[in-house]
Amino acid sequence: TDRRRILEGELGAEQKNLEQAKKELADQEGQVLPSERMATGGISGGKVQERVQPYKDKVTLHERNIEAIQKELSKLR
Numbered sequence: 140t141d142r143r144r145i146l147e148g149e150l151g152a153e154q155k156n157l158e159q160a161k162k163e164l165a166d167q168e169g170q171v172l173p174s175e176r177m178a179t180g181g182i183s184g185g186k187v188q189e190r191v192q193p194y195k196d197k198v199t200l201h202e203r204n205i206e207a208i209q210k211e212l213s214k215l216r
Contacts, residue, residue, distance in 0.1 A: 150208045157201035194198040
């Protein structure tokens with residue numbers, strides 16, 4: 140049906156978005172900005188976490204969207 144086709148298209152798009160979000164998160168987690176370095180030479184974990192959190196939130200959002208779409212698809216079968 141049309142609904143199944145639409146949902147499958149949305150699922151594919153969300154899966155691509157999730158892959159991209161995971162890549163962006165990994166890139167961000169792999170960097171330490173100069174503002175996150177402490178005078179003692181260490182790294183301020185709080186600043187890193189604060190900067191990375193929106194990327195983690197984006198991954199979680201796409202994971203939830205995928206789950207919701209899969210649930211809707213399972214109702215159609």
